Amino acid sequence: MREAGDEAALRAVPLPPGWDAAVRLDEDPATIPDPAMVDVPDSLRAEIEAHMAKYPDRHSATLPALAAAQRVHGWCSPEAIQQVAAVMQVTPAYLSSVATFYDMLRTEPAGPGYVYVCTSVACHLRNAKAFYDALAEEELEGYEVREFECLGACEMAPMASIDGRYVGPLSPDEAPELAAALREGRTPFPGRGLGDPA
Amino acid sequence: MKETRVLLADIDEPDLVRLEVYERLGGYAPMRKALFDMSPNEVLHELEESGLRGRGGAGFAMGKKASFIPKGEMDKYLCCNADESEPGAFKDRLLMQKNPHLLIEGCVVGSIAAGANKGFIFIRGEYKLQADVLDAAVTEAYERGYLGERILGSEHSFDLVVHRGQGAYICGEETGLLDALEGKRGNPRLKPPFPANQGLYQGPTLINNVETLCNAPLIVDKGAAWFRSLGEGNSTGTKIVSVSGNVQRPGNYEIELGVSVRDVIYGLAGGPPEGREIKCFFPGGSSAPVLTKDHLDLPFTYEAMAEAGSMLGTASVIVVDDSQPLVPLTLRLAEFYRHESCGKCVPCREGTNWTVKTLERIDRGEGTPMDLDILEQVQGNIIGNCLCVLGDSMAMPVASLLKYFRPEFEQHMEEARERADREALSAPELASVAEAGAA
Numbered sequence: 260m261r262e263a264g265d266e267a268a269l270r271a272v273p274l275p276p277g278w279d280a281a282v283r284l285d286e287d288p289a290t291i292p293d294p295a296m297v298d299v300p301d302s303l304r305a306e307i308e309a310h311m312a313k314y315p316d317r318h319s320a321t322l323p324a325l326a327a328a329q330r331v332h333g334w335c336s337p338e339a340i341q342q343v344a345a346v347m348q349v350t351p352a353y354l355s356s357v358a359t360f361y362d363m364l365r366t367e368p369a370g371p372g373y374v375y376v377c378t379s380v381a382c383h384l385r386n387a388k389a390f391y392d393a394l395a396e397e398e399l400e401g402y403e404v405r406e407f408e409c410l411g412a413c414e415m416a417p418m419a420s421i422d423g424r425y426v427g428p429l430s431p432d433e434a435p436e437l438a439a440a441l442r443e444g445r446t447p448f449p450g451r452g453l454g455d456p457a
Numbered sequence: 458m459k460e461t462r463v464l465l466a467d468i469d470e471p472d473l474v475r476l477e478v479y480e481r482l483g484g485y486a487p488m489r490k491a492l493f494d495m496s497p498n499e500v501l502h503e504l505e506e507s508g509l510r511g512r513g514g515a516g517f518a519m520g521k522k523a524s525f526i527p528k529g530e531m532d533k534y535l536c537c538n539a540d541e542s543e544p545g546a547f548k549d550r551l552l553m554q555k556n557p558h559l560l561i562e563g564c565v566v567g568s569i570a571a572g573a574n575k576g577f578i579f580i581r582g583e584y585k586l587q588a589d590v591l592d593a594a595v596t597e598a599y600e601r602g603y604l605g606e607r608i609l610g611s612e613h614s615f616d617l618v619v620h621r622g623q624g625a626y627i628c629g630e631e632t633g634l635l636d637a638l639e640g641k642r643g644n645p646r647l648k649p650p651f652p653a654n655q656g657l658y659q660g661p662t663l664i665n666n667v668e669t670l671c672n673a674p675l676i677v678d679k680g681a682a683w684f685r686s687l688g689e690g691n692s693t694g695t696k697i698v699s700v701s702g703n704v705q706r707p708g709n710y711e712i713e714l715g716v717s718v719r720d721v722i723y724g725l726a727g728g729p730p731e732g733r734e735i736k737c738f739f740p741g742g743s744s745a746p747v748l749t750k751d752h753l754d755l756p757f758t759y760e761a762m763a764e765a766g767s768m769l770g771t772a773s774v775i776v777v778d779d780s781q782p783l784v785p786l787t788l789r790l791a792e793f794y795r796h797e798s799c800g801k802c803v804p805c806r807e808g809t810n811w812t813v814k815t816l817e818r819i820d821r822g823e824g825t826p827m828d829l830d831i832l833e834q835v836q837g838n839i840i841g842n843c844l845c846v847l848g849d850s851m852a853m854p855v856a857s858l859l860k861y862f863r864p865e866f867e868q869h870m871e872e873a874r875e876r877a878d879r880e881a882l883s884a885p886e887l888a889s890v891a892e893a894g895a896a
Contacts, residue, residue, distance in 0.1 A: 416707070
């Protein structure tokens with residue numbers, strides 16, 4: 260057995276990228292929370308319960324439930340996970356294992372908005388990286404700006420998904436305008452989004 | 458060159474998302490025919506006879522897959538794979554956004570053939586608009602009695618739920634999709650047992666792509682013989698082709714299978730920009746091995762693409778013109794698969810990593826002639842050695858790029874090395890050394 264002091268020393272060493280922090284060995288594993296002990300906003304509870312009712316197995320509601328909690332908390336914070344665990348009656352570890360797998364579920368604070376810039380093959384061929392770099396330079400606050408896998412809109416490449424609204428094609432010199440619109444709360448590039456009224 | 462519009466015949470109709478518009482154009486009549494004028498076996502038989510092959514990538518005969526579902530009373534499921542994440546594919550997005558009731562009707566027809574009473578449309582979470590459209594359409598269909606208990610008073614009951622994913626390419630793999638739908642990490646499962654025997658919640662499950670299911674009502678309506686009259690050989694029917702990359706008119710085009718690749722790229726999509734030539738193209742999404750301009754006159758069919766060493770896949774044609782350097786493109790491709798590898802099988806998890814690292818080394822100017830051989834060897838060690846085909850989906854196109862364009866890789870490596878050497882020597886702390894060497 261390792262001494263407690265060793266563990267502190269271990270934690271002091273910065274981890275190489277891609278490595279997870281070690282678990283807290285001095286604590287018992289978290290169990291299924293007692294529903295009476297966890298405060299859950301009523302609307303969130305109702306939404307998760309509605310999802311659970313749709314499936315033959317309540318575990319199927321995990322993804323929609325985590326997405327709902329993320330909308331409330333901004334990310335899958337320990338508190339958000341605790342609340343979902345209390346309603347769904349599963350362990351927090353199970354929910355963390357799921358949340359860390361999916362790109363749209365955040366395991367670190369970010370957002371609440373997002374701009375996913377597609378830089379996959381078809382967009383890459385149309386200079387998507389230049390647009391992403393230009394947008395990243397804007398240091399947009401309140402938005403998670405990241406490169407993303409193919410978003411399935413290659414005919415409007417290079418494109419981005421802004422809180423789910425697909426906009427494209429975008430050129431690098433349009434990045435400042437996009438950032439300005441989002442800062443001022445305007446809809447960026449009206450009429451150029453997928454499904455926008457013509 | 459003209460399109461053959463069957464699935465997309467009404468796609469430009471305003472308000473097609475609304476049930477009454479869809480019905481006015483003849484919608485839900487095939488469903489009634491399947492419910493009241495045909496036995497489930499006849500529906501299944503018609504789908505088998507049509508020769509309809511899966512439109513999601515693998516190209517497996519849809520009717521045959523449905524016939525593997527065991528008969529008898531038990532919980533059976535239908536899953537519609539709407540997790541369209543293949544780079545270059547955007548056909549399902551169009552169908553769901555503009556014509557959601559066609560998909561719902563297709564799900565009902567599929568459920569009759571498979572004897573399923575519960576269905577799920579697994580749509581990728583990024584398709585927010587499309588999922589909202591589908592949700593509204595499903596609600597409408599329930600209100601009209603087209604979904605739910607004893608549809609229109611028939612013996613058949615079918616519930617349909619729209620399930621949103623949360624962003625993972627691997628959930629488009631059928632068993633990964635099942636795990637995700639069960640609320641787990643989307644790791645693929647060992648096959649057999651195949652989903653037709655043990656799928657969702659351990660019950661028999663029919664999994665089909667959006668476009669495949671959308672074809673089902675048309676086949677029931679017009680008959681298998683009509684469907685077979687379209688297309689060529691064992692590639693029956695029409696196919697929506699998504700053309701993207703370096704072309705003048707990227708977009709979705711519906712063609713009869715069997716027209717030439719040249720007609721698709723030049724005739725419909727306008728070919729590469731002025732003054733450019735095609736260097737290579739992916740015929741079926743980024744997972745399909747590339748083909749070159751020598752293959753442009755092949756017919757666009759499952760067989761011809763397989764014979765040329767590639768695959769029709771999702772029929773998502775990504776065109777690369779001669780201005781594009783291939784090493785950054787290959788690197789971009791490999792990075793995607795590295796990110797999306799679920800990590801369950803070692804050859805895929807490590808192989809995608811090795812590929813990215815080797816390509817980065819080449820691009821930085823640190824590559825050695827051995828690196829290209831290593832790259833080739835790594836791809837060979839991935840193919841066929843994993844539970845699912847994600848690893849193969851990177852290995853096959855990377856191997857094909859190396860096969861056709863090895864001289865370009867070598868040249869890129871050489872130029873990058875020279876550039877790196879120059880940069881290193883021009884660094885201030887080395888300038889004096891270089892000067893001394895020159896003197």
